[in-house]
Amino acid sequence: MEMILNTVRMVDHDQVREYVYGDEKSLMENLAIGILNPEDFKNLNLTPSLNIKLSSEFGEVIVRNNRDENIPQGLIIMPVSIWANQLTGIKGKEPIYKNIVVKLEPTRDPILTFQELISCIKK
Amino acid sequence: MELYKFLPKTNCKKCGKPTCMAFALDLLQGKVKVDDCPPILEAKYKKQYETLKEMLGGEEGQKKELQINVDEDACDGCGICVTVCPVNARYCPPSLSGKAPEYPPEEHQLFQVKKGKCELLNLKYCRRLDAQGRERECRVCETYCPREAIKIEYT
Amino acid sequence: MKRNTCSGCSLLCDDIIIRSDGIFIDEVIGACLKGKERFDQTTAKNRILNPMIRENGELKETTWEKALEKTIEIIKSSNNPLLYGFSNVSCEAQLKGMELAESIDGFIDSNASICQGKILDVVNETGITLTSITEIINKADLIISWGANAAESIPRLLNKTVFSRGKFRMTGREIKTLINIDPVKTASFNVMGVRDLALQIEPNKDLDLIRILMEECCTADSIPSKGVAGIDKSDLKRLLLHLKGAENGVIFVGQGLLKPKLDGTNIIKELLDLVQMINMKQERGRISLVLLGGHFNMAGFDQVALSTYGRNGSLQFKDNQLIETQDTIISKINSDDFDSSIIVGTDPISHLPFNLSKKLCTKPLIYIDNKKSATYEVADIVLPTAITGIEAGGLTYRLDQVPVELNKILNPPNKIPSDEELLTQIMEKL
Numbered sequence: 272m273e274m275i276l277n278t279v280r281m282v283d284h285d286q287v288r289e290y291v292y293g294d295e296k297s298l299m300e301n302l303a304i305g306i307l308n309p310e311d312f313k314n315l316n317l318t319p320s321l322n323i324k325l326s327s328e329f330g331e332v333i334v335r336n337n338r339d340e341n342i343p344q345g346l347i348i349m350p351v352s353i354w355a356n357q358l359t360g361i362k363g364k365e366p367i368y369k370n371i372v373v374k375l376e377p378t379r380d381p382i383l384t385f386q387e388l389i390s391c392i393k394k
Numbered sequence: 395m396e397l398y399k400f401l402p403k404t405n406c407k408k409c410g411k412p413t414c415m416a417f418a419l420d421l422l423q424g425k426v427k428v429d430d431c432p433p434i435l436e437a438k439y440k441k442q443y444e445t446l447k448e449m450l451g452g453e454e455g456q457k458k459e460l461q462i463n464v465d466e467d468a469c470d471g472c473g474i475c476v477t478v479c480p481v482n483a484r485y486c487p488p489s490l491s492g493k494a495p496e497y498p499p500e501e502h503q504l505f506q507v508k509k510g511k512c513e514l515l516n517l518k519y520c521r522r523l524d525a526q527g528r529e530r531e532c533r534v535c536e537t538y539c540p541r542e543a544i545k546i547e548y549t
Numbered sequence: 550m551k552r553n554t555c556s557g558c559s560l561l562c563d564d565i566i567i568r569s570d571g572i573f574i575d576e577v578i579g580a581c582l583k584g585k586e587r588f589d590q591t592t593a594k595n596r597i598l599n600p601m602i603r604e605n606g607e608l609k610e611t612t613w614e615k616a617l618e619k620t621i622e623i624i625k626s627s628n629n630p631l632l633y634g635f636s637n638v639s640c641e642a643q644l645k646g647m648e649l650a651e652s653i654d655g656f657i658d659s660n661a662s663i664c665q666g667k668i669l670d671v672v673n674e675t676g677i678t679l680t681s682i683t684e685i686i687n688k689a690d691l692i693i694s695w696g697a698n699a700a701e702s703i704p705r706l707l708n709k710t711v712f713s714r715g716k717f718r719m720t721g722r723e724i725k726t727l728i729n730i731d732p733v734k735t736a737s738f739n740v741m742g743v744r745d746l747a748l749q750i751e752p753n754k755d756l757d758l759i760r761i762l763m764e765e766c767c768t769a770d771s772i773p774s775k776g777v778a779g780i781d782k783s784d785l786k787r788l789l790l791h792l793k794g795a796e797n798g799v800i801f802v803g804q805g806l807l808k809p810k811l812d813g814t815n816i817i818k819e820l821l822d823l824v825q826m827i828n829m830k831q832e833r834g835r836i837s838l839v840l841l842g843g844h845f846n847m848a849g850f851d852q853v854a855l856s857t858y859g860r861n862g863s864l865q866f867k868d869n870q871l872i873e874t875q876d877t878i879i880s881k882i883n884s885d886d887f888d889s890s891i892i893v894g895t896d897p898i899s900h901l902p903f904n905l906s907k908k909l910c911t912k913p914l915i916y917i918d919n920k921k922s923a924t925y926e927v928a929d930i931v932l933p934t935a936i937t938g939i940e941a942g943g944l945t946y947r948l949d950q951v952p953v954e955l956n957k958i959l960n961p962p963n964k965i966p967s968d969e970e971l972l973t974q975i976m977e978k979l
Binding site for chain 2: 564565566576577578579580581582584585586686700701704705707708709710712713714715722736737739740
């Protein structure tokens with residue numbers, strides 16, 4: 272299913288707070304997440320224990336899901352983090368962080384941890 | 395308010411309170427009983443009388459305490475409750491222009507932001523206990539909190 | 550008790566009360582959650598206390614002499630170094646960074662060029678009306694928040710601007726009107742009252758709204774009856790009435806509006822034209838703009854570059870002289886036009902797109918900051934510095950371009966130098 276992605280700053284899912292107070296496990300729990308509207312959640316036959324796989328023209332990533340009724344239908348938001356930036360990219364000289372077209376599907380594959388993502392970047 | 399809707403709303407003052415709204419607030423706090431309103435015992439108000447008795451149930455006449463609860467997980471320390479509270483505005487001059495009040499806190503100050511979260515100091519001078527007339531309906535701290543972390547309850 | 554300034558975000562509140570014994574901080578009164586996190590970084594468990602060098606794939610602690618020696622070795626053997634960051638440090642340190650770039654023929658840039666810097670390129674032609682926070686407290690009667698979520702990114706902003714009682718607005722909240730334009734119903738919508746306006750616009754349709762407002766300012770009654778961009782006709786009429794009749798209005802512009810469109814049209818130029826047209830037609834008031842930013846000294850970098858070198862933003866040096874360039878940090882990394890990098894006070898691996906992070910890791914990387922982060926895991930040399938605002942002082946610029954001085958409250962542990970002292974040491978050894 273096709274949706275539009277926005278990467279935003281949120282108080283509850285903040286990167287700097289996890290670096291200061293948390294550790295790598297709480298970093299993955301709080302930041303590798305995508306939030307969508309409850310109607311879309313129902314139409315995709317999702318459950319809270321399934322993961323979702325998002326792929327855009329720049330890359331793909333697997334995160335867990337959550338619901339919030341303040342989000343309009345057709346939109347999915349993610350906090351700014353190293354997981355969200357697998358889907359962002361550049362056009363010309365400008366970085367694109369909002370209004371990216373993504374394809375979404377439920378999956379049972381596991382989420383990559385912080386250290387595994389870092390070693391993907393170093394290769 | 396839910397209870398005010400079922401009272402006669404004539405402000406006849408036969409119960410000893412200045413308005414029906416003040417009677418409704420005291421009814422909620424358990425300071426008076428439904429039977430203390432002479433007009434409502436008449437036949438034309440029978441339905442309202444029975445609805446009020448049912449709503450209050452067995453808790454009628456038991457004195458209830460005012461409690462203002464601040465949810466620690468939801469609060470993010472923005473300080474809107476400190477600026478908007480009318481008691482803080484009257485006794486702590488820096489909070490008029492949005493600044494943090496002095497420390498140690500002044501006797502009348504209700505809210506203070508400490509360690510990044512809102513903290514309630516004391517309820518002695520809150521408008522819901524201390525004032526007269528329409529000022530007793532004060533709910534500004536609950537209405538304007540952006541994270542909905544403040545709740546006013548009677549237990 | 551004495552009041553201090555907090556360096557948690559770009560609002561730089563100066564009414565914080567701190568109680569400390571010179572070694573630890575005991576009590577913090579008045580600061581929001583982001584400020585408290587900043588003060589907690591002094592004793593966080595992920596703080597770096599000694600310099601480190603990567604050997605055989607692992608980071609190992611070492612002495613200052615060895616770390617500085619290896620740093621000089623990397624800089625001397627590179628012809629085209631890159632310097633990035635500089636928005637979490639004081640203005641004096643930013644000036645030292647520019648002098649270092651000048652002496653090693655490097656390219657220096659700050660976070661502002663991917664966050665707000667796009668506005669400053671366009672401002673040269675049309676001009677921009679700014680305002681200060683004190684003016685908003687005392688005189689504003691209309692506040693519009695477009696594409697910004699002030700309640701979650703700068704928590705005390707709504708407290709200071711909307712709820713305060715200023716000299717000419719003594720009744721405070723009752724006389725100020727707040728308008729919110731955003732596709733998602735965020736926490737900022739919870740402070741609305743009966744006179745305020747909440748507009749939930751469709752995603753990616755801000756340009757349509759700006760264009761219809763501009764047409765309406767010139768003629769009248771050409772609004773389509775089914776509304777525009779998800780907003781219906783009556784709400785649009787109220788918005789226009791408020792815009793034309795405000796005595797002193799402010800628009801808070803956030804990241805939601807500053808993003809570029811995929812087909813290349815420029816929203817910022819049209820927004821500045823709209824504000825200028827409304828100001829020309831106003832009889833008794835004006836509308837100004839405020840840009841909401843993240844790090845606390847993002848505005849300072851452009852001010853220092855403009856007053857020292859005559860250019861705002863990205864500076865490229867060759868043969869110890871400034872040359873004209875159209876490059877930004879994105880184009881330099883994307884075209885692999887560098888052979889080493891020095892990162893000061895920021896975390897590019899976490900906020901740059903994935904492909905750029907991969908390219909950044911292929912060359913030697915020197916990391917200068919006070920805490921561990923994603924960039925720490927890929928760096929080759931790590932040099933710790935003191936926290937600006939708590940363990941070192943300096944000058945900074947607020948989000949409304951007002952200079953604020955920061956004081957030193959504690960001594961740094963292990964005699965760690967500040968950013969300014971470290972950059973001076975590197976320059977002297979070269």
